Amino acid sequence: MKHESSRSFEQDCYKLLLKIPEGKVTTYKEIAHALGEKGYRAVGRAMNRNPNLIDVPCHRVVKSNGEVGGYATGSCRKLELLRQEGVYVSEDGQVDLSKYRYVF
DNA sequence: CACTTGACGTGCC
DNA sequence: GGGCACGCCAAGT
Numbered sequence: 267m268k269h270e271s272s273r274s275f276e277q278d279c280y281k282l283l284l285k286i287p288e289g290k291v292t293t294y295k296e297i298a299h300a301l302g303e304k305g306y307r308a309v310g311r312a313m314n315r316n317p318n319l320i321d322v323p324c325h326r327v328v329k330s331n332g333e334v335g336g337y338a339t340g341s342c343r344k345l346e347l348l349r350q351e352g353v354y355v356s357e358d359g360q361v362d363l364s365k366y367r368y369v370f
Numbered sequence: 371c372a373c374t375t376g377a378c379g380t381g382c383c
Numbered sequence: 384g385g386g387c388a389c390g391c392c393a394a395g396t
Contacts, residue, residue, distance in 0.1 A: 273381090306378075307391050308381080334390095
């Protein structure tokens with residue numbers, strides 16, 4: 267399944283992202299796992315390439331190690347957005363997944 | 371304990 | 384058509 271899936275993969279990622287409530291975050295690996303795929307890299311990459319930054323809250327997705335990670339328009343933007351939603355982010359750019367991690 | 375290397379999977383050049 | 388790059392993760396050194 268490579269050609270037939272095509273963008274179906276990233277479309278699923280967006281769909282999952284939209285399920286995340288405000289103030290909650292998830293990890294790339296969780297998304298990939300939720301999709302039944304191990305390509306956690308493809309998840310983040312799919313959004314950075316052509317992310318519907320206005321339609322999809324990509325900023326609610328962080329790394330599994332607790333770091334906020336990066337962002338298409340700049341990691342700073344992502345950090346601000348997270349704090350804006352009520353998610354406390356450490357100065358190092360780390361989020362407490364134990365509290366903000368959203369389970370599908 | 372901190373850093374380095376290998377690796378799943380996809381999208382675009 | 385093939386190869387490369389990436390918003391990563393996990394294991395090894």
